[in-house]
């Protein structure tokens with residue numbers, strides 16, 4: 001069993017920076033989990049805690065149910081049997097590819113013959129068949145990262161830990177290695193934790209994604225969960241590029257400002273609003289609107305658009321599946337995915353929200369001033 005379980009993991013650096021605060025997380029046996037979050041959110045600290053390079057000051061870490069770090073327990077990194085790949089591949093430039101890949105096997109005392117067979121086999125797995133005699137300098141950046149990956153899996157680790165392992169590569173190499181990494185880990189049934197700040201990469205690769213913010217896990221879920229049912233306004237905006245609109249909930253309607261409101265039937269209450277969801281009381285709330293759920297209609301004349309006021313397109317970027325459009329609407333920036341017509345900067349548009357998820361307001365009128373918003 002190669003599950004990884006973290007309970008109440010906490011780490012504060014000597015300079016007072018919070019690395020992790022009370023992190024609970026279960027990575028299942030054979031699962032590919034992505035750790036996603038902005039810079040400084042604690043992704044590397046979490047990964048290094050699993051690896052044993054950071055010793056958390058509280059909490060328990062278990063591999064396959066067995067504690068490796070916790071009260072009275074400390075298994076050092078070299079005894080944890082993990083494979084690691086970093087952004088900077090850190091392979092020895094003066095060693096051949098095969099020697100680099102075989103290094104963990106030599107350390108483990110694996111017989112030479114057996115090690116050679118294993119090295120050939122993992123070079124095949126990462127798409128470097130026949131390149132064992134090459135010097136790293138004679139490889140492309142993507143190939144060098146494959147060497148690092150081969151070295152990480154050579155010793156049949158119980159889990160693979162990747163810290164921004166693809167971030168230094170350019171497209172299309174990166175997309176290629178992403179696909180291969182996904183195929184390799186699922187064929188080998190490797191439990192993997194992949195740190196990235198790139199949401200598209202996390203959503204594309206992972207069975208589940210854990211979103212970190214300021215040392216805490218804000219949400220763990222499948223990519224579909226995070227996109228369709230974000231647990232907070234932060235997750236909606238970080239994972240799905242949602243526009244966050246402040247407004248007031250009253251009388252069955254969400255009023256953003258005069259001239260832009262969202263009917264209650266198009267709203268979903270986020271979990272922080274508690275079991276009763278949106279009650280009848282007037283509340284300051286934040287609506288998160290995905291660019292896919294915001295329609296920008298071309299503004300025709302003055303009377304055609306009802307009472308919704310028009311906004312102005314500020315940028316419009318063509319893509320194979322439509323235009324990525326930003327528009328200024330009464331001082332707010334709206335983002336929408338537009339198909340069916342070609343907006344240009346300066347065009348006047350009328351926004352329509354098809355669906356929004358509503359959270360307790362992050363600014364004025366937070367949960368503190370609305371005790372009814374605090375989850376039971």
Ligand code: ADP
Pocket residue numbers: 013014015017018019037038039040041042043044045046
């Ligand atoms: P991420 O990988 O998500 O960018 P990190 O885990 O590196 O985040 O950092 C989390 C927090 O801990 C940040 O505030 C960062 O400044 C701090 N931090 C990270 N490493 C150290 C360190 N070695 N010493 C002091 N503070 C650190």
Ligand code: MG
Pocket residue numbers: 043044045
């Ligand atoms: Mg990091």
